[in-house]
Amino acid sequence: xxxxxxNHQITIALAGNPNxxxxxxxxxxxxxxxxxxxxxxxxxxxxEGPWSVGDKTSKLVDLPGLYSLDATSLDEQIASEIIQGEYxxxxxxxxxxxxxxxxxxxxxLYLVTQIxxxxxPLVIALTMVDVFEKQKHEIDIEMLSVLLKTPIVxxxxxxxxxxxxxxxxxxEVLFTQPKSPLIFDSSGDEDEANGRIFAxxxxxxxxxxxxxxxxxxxQHRFSEKIDRVLTHKFFGLVxxxxxxxxxxxxxxxxSSLPMDLLEQGFGAAAxxxxxxxxxxxxxxxxxxxxxxxxGGVVVFLPQILLLFLFISILEDSGYMARAAFLLDKLMSxxxxxxxxxxxxxxxxxxxxxxxxxxRTIENRRDRFATIMIxxxxxxxxxxxxxxxxxxxFFAGQTVLGFISVGAILxxxxxxxxxxxxxxxxxxxxxxxxxxxxxxxxxxxxPYRVPNLRTVFQNMLTRAWLFLKRAxxxxxxxxxxxxxxxxxxxxxxxxAGSEAGTTMTGAxxxxxxxxxxxxxxxxxxxxxxxxxxxKLGHAIEPVISPLGFDWKIGVALIASFAAREVLVSTxxxxxxxxxxxxxxxxxxxxxxxxxxxxxxxxxWTPLTALTLMVFFVLAMQCMSTLAIVRRETNxxxxxxxxxxxxxxxxxxxAFATYQGGKLLGFE
Amino acid sequence: MGHxxxxxxxxxxxxxxxxxxxxxxxxxxxxVTAITGKNAVTRRLMEMGVIPGVSVxxxxxxPFGDPIEIRVRGYxxxxxxxxxxxxxxxx
Numbered sequence: 001x002x003x004x005x006x007n008h009q010i011t012i013a014l015a016g017n018p019n020x021x022x023x024x025x026x027x028x029x030x031x032x033x034x035x036x037x038x039x040x041x042x043x044x045x046x047x048e049g050p051w052s053v054g055d056k057t058s059k060l061v062d063l064p065g066l067y068s069l070d071a072t073s074l075d076e077q078i079a080s081e082i083i084q085g086e087y088x089x090x091x092x093x094x095x096x097x098x099x100x101x102x103x104x105x106x107x108x109l110y111l112v113t114q115i116x117x118x119x120x121p122l123v124i125a126l127t128m129v130d131v132f133e134k135q136k137h138e139i140d141i142e143m144l145s146v147l148l149k150t151p152i153v154x155x156x157x158x159x160x161x162x163x164x165x166x167x168x169x170x171x172e173v174l175f176t177q178p179k180s181p182l183i184f185d186s187s188g189d190e191d192e193a194n195g196r197i198f199a200x201x202x203x204x205x206x207x208x209x210x211x212x213x214x215x216x217x218x219q220h221r222f223s224e225k226i227d228r229v230l231t232h233k234f235f236g237l238v239x240x241x242x243x244x245x246x247x248x249x250x251x252x253x254x255s256s257l258p259m260d261l262l263e264q265g266f267g268a269a270a271x272x273x274x275x276x277x278x279x280x281x282x283x284x285x286x287x288x289x290x291x292x293x294x295g296g297v298v299v300f301l302p303q304i305l306l307l308f309l310f311i312s313i314l315e316d317s318g319y320m321a322r323a324a325f326l327l328d329k330l331m332s333x334x335x336x337x338x339x340x341x342x343x344x345x346x347x348x349x350x351x352x353x354x355x356x357x358x359r360t361i362e363n364r365r366d367r368f369a370t371i372m373i374x375x376x377x378x379x380x381x382x383x384x385x386x387x388x389x390x391x392x393f394f395a396g397q398t399v400l401g402f403i404s405v406g407a408i409l410x411x412x413x414x415x416x417x418x419x420x421x422x423x424x425x426x427x428x429x430x431x432x433x434x435x436x437x438x439x440x441x442x443x444x445x446p447y448r449v450p451n452l453r454t455v456f457q458n459m460l461t462r463a464w465l466f467l468k469r470a471x472x473x474x475x476x477x478x479x480x481x482x483x484x485x486x487x488x489x490x491x492x493x494x495a496g497s498e499a500g501t502t503m504t505g506a507x508x509x510x511x512x513x514x515x516x517x518x519x520x521x522x523x524x525x526x527x528x529x530x531x532x533x534k535l536g537h538a539i540e541p542v543i544s545p546l547g548f549d550w551k552i553g554v555a556l557i558a559s560f561a562a563r564e565v566l567v568s569t570x571x572x573x574x575x576x577x578x579x580x581x582x583x584x585x586x587x588x589x590x591x592x593x594x595x596x597x598x599x600x601x602x603w604t605p606l607t608a609l610t611l612m613v614f615f616v617l618a619m620q621c622m623s624t625l626a627i628v629r630r631e632t633n634x635x636x637x638x639x640x641x642x643x644x645x646x647x648x649x650x651x652x653a654f655a656t657y658q659g660g661k662l663l664g665f666e
Numbered sequence: 667m668g669h670x671x672x673x674x675x676x677x678x679x680x681x682x683x684x685x686x687x688x689x690x691x692x693x694x695x696x697x698v699t700a701i702t703g704k705n706a707v708t709r710r711l712m713e714m715g716v717i718p719g720v721s722v723x724x725x726x727x728x729p730f731g732d733p734i735e736i737r738v739r740g741y742x743x744x745x746x747x748x749x750x751x752x753x754x755x756x757x
Contacts, residue, residue, distance in 0.1 A: 068713040072706065106739040107715045191704070197712045201720075214740075223742075224725075233729040325744050329730040332746075338733075439707040439749060440733050441714065444742035 010058035011091050012051065012170060015083055015115065016099030017108050018065030019445040021127040024157040024454050025099055026062040036461045044078050044359055054171035061090070069114045073362035084118060095121040095174050097166065102132040102139060103446070105212065106204050113200040116150065119181035121173040124152040125166055136215035147207035158451065223446040227322070236326050244345065247310045251349060255302035266295030284486065285479070292568070293478025297471050300350065303380050304466055307349040308459040311342065316450035321442060328440050334422050335429025337361050338440055340370040347377035351624050353466055355631055365435040369428050371631060372641055375624055376421035378414050378616060381563040385615050386410055388567055388582035389608040392591045409612070417616045420648065473623040477561035484532040527572055532557060546614070547607040547657040549596045563620045606660040613656045618649035687736065687750035690724035696755035697721050703752035715739040716753060
């Protein structure tokens with residue numbers, strides 16, 4: 001008995017339509033012991049966990065939802081191949097648990113008929129029976145099971161009732177003789193493939209007719225009543241915009257406190273390291289390279305978590321489908337799919353989860369088009385840059401007496417991103433990614449109260465994936481960047497390192513400005529002579545038509561790894577110290593007072609505006625490029641993305657600066 | 667019936683019998699008579715349960731006239747007018 005268990009771990013696959021309760025069931029069967037990773041080469045989630053069946057512990061695999069083994073999207077393809085044992089790296093399942101939604105019986109059973117054709121041991125887990133019966137319908141599970149020639153166990157995915165029976169039934173079918181697969185044939189005079197489809201539904205209808213009694217169908221369902229408003233031709237859209245703005249606003253306001261706390265925490269960690277470790281390269285690497293690098297990613301975690309939380313809630317409740325329904329026409333005018341809405345909306349917090357979410361878009365070209373424009377949605381990493389520029393040059397100004405110029409500029413930057421994205425999608429879909437207009441066929445699931453446990457688990461797993469992905473790349477880039485700014489070491493007085501420590505410590509204590517002015521600050525000299533500084537000088541001729549000098553150039557180079565790095569780099573360049581952020585008074589003042597090598601001010605309001613425009617459009621995130629490479633499975637697309645976005649950013653910044661000068665705004 | 671048919675032109679006959687989902691007003695029940703078209707969407711449409719003989723109900727259209735929502739086999743399905751045009755129905 002034990003030998004068998006050691007030699008071959010039982011693999012059980014959980015298959016079913018989207019929205020059938022599959023994931024909730026998976027969570028309740030495996031609890032917190034589930035492992036989430038990715039299928040090789042793609043970012044489709046691979047979820048597995050232990051499930052005791054009989055006296056063995058099986059490996060339960062939660063497959064992506066699918067409607068048919070004849071896949072139309074990447075998700076479905078993987079699920080289909082795994083079911084049929086054709087996915088390399090995943091062993092063919094020893095049994096399948098098909099999750100069938102009782103309120104949606106016939107369509108859910110279609111997949112079941114296809115699995116029956118494969119001849120794999122199968123047990124149906126019938127969910128939502130309580131909901132079904134509440135609608136005054138009746139179902140004779142025994143009879144249905146006989147007619148379908150498949151065991152059925154009713155389970156309540158919320159309470160977990162029935163899961164033990166399910167395990168027992170699965171154990172029963174596991175080592176029985178593989179049944180001869182059912183065959184569904186066309187009746188002759190039709191197209192063969194179509195004929196098979198009709199034959200399957202014929203089988204289903206017969207079985208359902210004998211075992212299910214529907215009450216009067218014409219009573220209005222609750223969902224339909226809600227939908228009268230939510231998918232109303234006019235109010236539906238208004239409500240959608242309202243909800244989006246609300247979610248947006250909440251994410252930003254709720255995350256500011258945790259973000260501040262995290263920033264302080266990392267700042268404290270850096271100080272701790274500098275005071276505890278002997279001064280030298282290793283200390284600097286750990287404090288400025290590693291802690292700063294990791295901190296730079298983790299600080300966005302509150303926003304990412306909140307974004308995923310709201311997305312999970314909206315998805316689970318069924319509202320997301322309505323949003324796609326409402327926006328589809330608009331998006332298809334540009335050549336995009338209604339389902340592209342969710343990835344693009346997510347990209348406002350961070351393009352990485354947004355791009356990962358494109359896997360639900362069936363057509364490869366539509367998916368790629370969405371991926372290519374996702375980074376134009378101004379992500380949260382751009383916010384520190386916008387904030388700094390606005391605080392330094394547009395603070396306190398109002399239009400019409402009460403609307404702050406800063407708010408208008410923020411809105412303008414977001415809008416610019418959206419407009420360019422729309423234009424880019426339009427062009428891409430007509431040229432490189434030309435494809436027939438994407439078909440739109442989507443289920444509108446009934447509204448449900450989101451299952452909190454599923455929502456939270458969803459949020460945590462996605463956030464963890466983000467952290468792993470972004471974290472590793474940003475960490476690596478931060479170290480590289482740190483080296484570029486650190487080497488070669490310029491000549492420093494032997495007390496230099498201590499002065500550095502003291503200065504930083506003093507700045508943290510709040511009176512750093514005085515100390516910094518009395519000694520030649522080693523930081524900016526170091527930066528000037530470093531490789532990064534040399535690079536800044538090298539690109540100066542290219543960026544001066546945009547109004548930038550070499551110091552800004554260094555910051556630009558640094559920010560190509562991660563946008564928010566601009567702020568910390570400017571702090572170093574202007575001798576304000578490494579730990580300042582975009583709200584620091586000293587940094588703001590330093591930016592205003594900064595001078596070019598020829599004595600003229602380095603920054604004007606126009607320069608600030610130009611920089612913001614550049615940041616809206618430029619590809620400045622290595623992690624995003626890494627994700628794009630994974631999603632598109634080639635280097636061509638990330639390289640293309642980098643190229644076309646940089647060109648667009650340059651041209652737009654050029655137009656802004658030169659145009660502004662012509663209009664006399666210098 | 668035969669007598670009446672002979673007195674109508676061919677085009678009119680076609681129009682009377684080839685009504686599609688897009689011709690249905692909101693709230694109208696109908697029965698699917700045929701699925702025209704042979705692309706991947708048509709196949710998926712049928713796999714989702716929209717096959718000849720099934721009863722459907724037209725629910726509503728989205729803003730700007732597209733997409734449309736129908737009820738079929740107990741659930742709500744949204745599709746573009748394009749797809750809906752390949753579903754022939756009779757009331």
